Amino acid sequence: MSRYAPQEIEAKWQAHWLEKQVGAASESSTKEKLYVLIEFPYPSGAGLHVGHTRPYTAMDTVARAKRMQGYNVLFPIGWDAFGLPAENYAIKNKIHPSIVTKRNIDAFRRQAQSLGYSFDYSREVDTTDPGYYKWTQWIFLKMFENGLAYKSLMPVNWCTSCKCVLANEEVVDGVCERCGSEVIHKEKSQWMLKITAYAQHLLDDLDTVSFPSRVKAQQRNWIGRSEGAEISFSVLYDGVPQAQAAPVRGSGEKDSLLVYTTRPDTLFGATYMVISPEHAALSRFKPYLRNAAEVDAYRAKAALKSDFERTELSKEKTGVMLEGVSAVNPANGETIPIFISDYVLVTYGTGAIMAVPGHDTRDWEFAKAFGLPIVEVVAGGDVESEAYTDVETGVLINSGFLNGLEVADAKEAMLLWLSNNGLGTSKVNYKLRDWVFARQRYWGEPIPIVHCPDCGLVPLPESALPLELPQVDSYEPTETGESPLAGISEFVNTTCPKCGGAAKRETDTMPQWAGSSWYFLRYTDPHNVTALASPEALRRWTPVDWYNGGMEHTTLHLLYSRFWHKFLFDIGVVPTSEPYMKRTTHGVILGPDGFRMSKTRGNVVDPMEVAAQYGADSMRLFILFIGDFEKTVTWSNQAVKGCRRFLDRVWSLACSAASGGPSGRLETLMHRTIQKVTEDIDAMKFNTAIAALMALLNEMDGCTRDDMRTFLRLLCPFAPHICEELWQKVGGEGLAVLQSWPSFDPSKTVEDEVELAVQVGGKLRSTIRVARGADKDACIAAALADEKIARLAVGQTLIKQIVVPDKLVNLVFKPL
Numbered sequence: 001m002s003r004y005a006p007q008e009i010e011a012k013w014q015a016h017w018l019e020k021q022v023g024a025a026s027e028s029s030t031k032e033k034l035y036v037l038i039e040f041p042y043p044s045g046a047g048l049h050v051g052h053t054r055p056y057t058a059m060d061t062v063a064r065a066k067r068m069q070g071y072n073v074l075f076p077i078g079w080d081a082f083g084l085p086a087e088n089y090a091i092k093n094k095i096h097p098s099i100v101t102k103r104n105i106d107a108f109r110r111q112a113q114s115l116g117y118s119f120d121y122s123r124e125v126d127t128t129d130p131g132y133y134k135w136t137q138w139i140f141l142k143m144f145e146n147g148l149a150y151k152s153l154m155p156v157n158w159c160t161s162c163k164c165v166l167a168n169e170e171v172v173d174g175v176c177e178r179c180g181s182e183v184i185h186k187e188k189s190q191w192m193l194k195i196t197a198y199a200q201h202l203l204d205d206l207d208t209v210s211f212p213s214r215v216k217a218q219q220r221n222w223i224g225r226s227e228g229a230e231i232s233f234s235v236l237y238d239g240v241p242q243a244q245a246a247p248v249r250g251s252g253e254k255d256s257l258l259v260y261t262t263r264p265d266t267l268f269g270a271t272y273m274v275i276s277p278e279h280a281a282l283s284r285f286k287p288y289l290r291n292a293a294e295v296d297a298y299r300a301k302a303a304l305k306s307d308f309e310r311t312e313l314s315k316e317k318t319g320v321m322l323e324g325v326s327a328v329n330p331a332n333g334e335t336i337p338i339f340i341s342d343y344v345l346v347t348y349g350t351g352a353i354m355a356v357p358g359h360d361t362r363d364w365e366f367a368k369a370f371g372l373p374i375v376e377v378v379a380g381g382d383v384e385s386e387a388y389t390d391v392e393t394g395v396l397i398n399s400g401f402l403n404g405l406e407v408a409d410a411k412e413a414m415l416l417w418l419s420n421n422g423l424g425t426s427k428v429n430y431k432l433r434d435w436v437f438a439r440q441r442y443w444g445e446p447i448p449i450v451h452c453p454d455c456g457l458v459p460l461p462e463s464a465l466p467l468e469l470p471q472v473d474s475y476e477p478t479e480t481g482e483s484p485l486a487g488i489s490e491f492v493n494t495t496c497p498k499c500g501g502a503a504k505r506e507t508d509t510m511p512q513w514a515g516s517s518w519y520f521l522r523y524t525d526p527h528n529v530t531a532l533a534s535p536e537a538l539r540r541w542t543p544v545d546w547y548n549g550g551m552e553h554t555t556l557h558l559l560y561s562r563f564w565h566k567f568l569f570d571i572g573v574v575p576t577s578e579p580y581m582k583r584t585t586h587g588v589i590l591g592p593d594g595f596r597m598s599k600t601r602g603n604v605v606d607p608m609e610v611a612a613q614y615g616a617d618s619m620r621l622f623i624l625f626i627g628d629f630e631k632t633v634t635w636s637n638q639a640v641k642g643c644r645r646f647l648d649r650v651w652s653l654a655c656s657a658a659s660g661g662p663s664g665r666l667e668t669l670m671h672r673t674i675q676k677v678t679e680d681i682d683a684m685k686f687n688t689a690i691a692a693l694m695a696l697l698n699e700m701d702g703c704t705r706d707d708m709r710t711f712l713r714l715l716c717p718f719a720p721h722i723c724e725e726l727w728q729k730v731g732g733e734g735l736a737v738l739q740s741w742p743s744f745d746p747s748k749t750v751e752d753e754v755e756l757a758v759q760v761g762g763k764l765r766s767t768i769r770v771a772r773g774a775d776k777d778a779c780i781a782a783a784l785a786d787e788k789i790a791r792l793a794v795g796q797t798l799i800k801q802i803v804v805p806d807k808l809v810n811l812v813f814k815p816l
Helices: 007-021 050-068 082-092 097-114 130-145 195-208 214-221 264-269 281-288 292-302 307-311 361-370 407-420 535-541 557-570 607-614 616-627 639-657 664-681 686-698 703-713 721-730 778-785 787-793
Strands: 033-038 071-073 077-081 120-124 149-158 164-167 183-193 227-237 256-261 273-274 320-326 335-340 352-355 424-430 451-452 456-459 494-495 502-505 544-548 583-585 753-760 762-770 796-804 807-813
Touching: 007 097, 007 616, 007 721, 033 050, 033 535, 033 703, 033 787, 050 544, 050 607, 050 616, 050 664, 077 097, 082 097, 097 120, 097 607, 120 753, 130 407, 130 557, 164 183, 195 214, 195 227, 195 424, 195 557, 214 557, 214 583, 227 264, 227 281, 227 407, 256 264, 256 273, 256 352, 264 407, 281 292, 281 320, 292 320, 292 335, 335 583, 361 721, 583 703, 607 616, 607 639, 616 639, 616 721, 639 686, 639 703, 639 721, 664 686, 664 703, 686 703, 703 721, 703 778, 753 778, 753 787, 762 778, 762 787, 778 796, 787 796, 787 807
Parallel strands: 033 071, 033 544, 077 120, 273 335, 544 583, 753 807
Antiparallel strands: 149 164, 149 183, 227 256, 227 320, 227 424, 273 352, 320 335, 451 456, 451 502, 494 502, 753 762, 796 807
């Protein structure tokens, strides 16, 4: 073959690699293990897109290089195949989700192989396989057994289009992240996972892993740890204690509202209270409300808003005062009004706040809107004009026994006073909420719980797992909000595993996040039928050494999977507390027009079409050469062509390489390039590694086959197909992808000669080459011997010379 024809060689080598299983990890190797992981894809009908190819090509390059460097590499692939997209597509096109999913997986696998990705295909996992989700169900049952899975009536996010409950993290700017439809609030009995029990563990262990600082920041912000106090405010009914106003509730019974605040020092400035429209106290307040109808109307309106809309800082502050109910500020004994307002969320703190309008912008705006008192308690601002919020430090005023104290001292004094008087306690709080772990859809893992009228919630025995998803004709969401499974009597009606009586199955299914929270563990032992993975396999392969994924998953999947892993560690299933030792991220590739790729813009680039036109290796090179891996970059068709031209030149030089050993003239550059490419792969600086290979190639005219074999081993992780073909042409033994990585000698990365700048009177006039470390006299002599300098020296006498070793020579002349 005289010319480079990628279409003729790539399929051949892909088939050969699969046959030889070059990507397979060894269970018996004594080599050091390296577990390299990608976020496994959701197999959509659109197939692999550019968003997949950037991280997959990068991590395939890492995996290939590390194999050549002597590691036993585990680089697996699987399919995150449950969830709404497959189900919505199936409903629209009248095709069962299982058929759609299988077809898409087959297409994804073919495409991945056609781009030369060296996954260990023998370890594939599929979250929709009962053999896989048996263990997802098993983990759920273990959480149930340990009190981390529970059912609760609570306000939830309801997608009006998908007709199912969404986790808080799945609502973006008030709409469903999947379909973009409006999200409203409903009250619903929901399965929850108690991720809040692990909030502090999730925070603390971020110090033990190598994650980018921005990823750690996102995790910390989402968990949202704060320190403060819970304070009890007595509740009055029409100005008298509840025991007198409502003796039917019990003689002497008192009522109160609990608030959480990070600023107990400002308690004297609390001039009103606000509770969430969903607060449970409203049900016991209602009989005493003179404006109950107005309150109910406001609550109904708030239910139509997302959390984003409710907490948006710029929105108009609305609310309703509870007429007939008030509270007492425990610091000064003053009676203060209670409002409901949608800017307070029931899911944060206690769902009730003490409002200090002098030092909180939202409270100040609310107070102005409703004509409420504003009291300055930290000196320094003009609270009648705006809230004074620069109060991390300062001196307390208008605050009784706190007057004159600095903020930090005032916090401690107030906490002590509250504790001594039985009015409050110090409290650590988190923004993180428990995970809504149920969907009212068909295409998901069945929850293995039975509802028994006598025994309550009863888990299936492990011997009954997997509880398989029934095959049905109709899987469309219901208008009632129930899962489609609720209409399948043969699935619903069952017997209680505990008492044997008639019972009903849980009909909600698990969210898509379930199967992706532990998939990396299954890769270590994917065919095990007695455990999610054997202890030996888990000890051999975990934790994951290097995990790459998108920034969009750092507050969802990353947090959830760390939580599941920590739970499995606590019950002795996995050997480490953290699942991933190193996490890296990649930037987005924009369309050729500089905008995000979308069908509506018509700027979507199909990587498979690019590979078909220019070759998979050209596609791979371009994806990595396009720019800084962590940053957003723009697609360039011209740059793809440039990568193809580079490979054409590699082909040409390899085919013309002369027999013989390494060329002495290339020694320094070769060692430098080996060092740079090795270090750049570890640092994910793929673009500069490829640039170094291009620079080396420019100097390789007339190279030997030995030179080319070294070059091909360096290029192989990036462009494996062409390297495999040329390896045979230049006399290489075995497969190129199985060769050892070239080594470099640090002493040979330094050239024997250096280039010195020669200045005359401080101005650059020429450059010279001298031996590295040459002394002052040798440098001056070489400078004066230079043709340009010699011409300038005619009729002049040298009066001063300055030499900076290995850098420059500066000569000063004066006329004779």
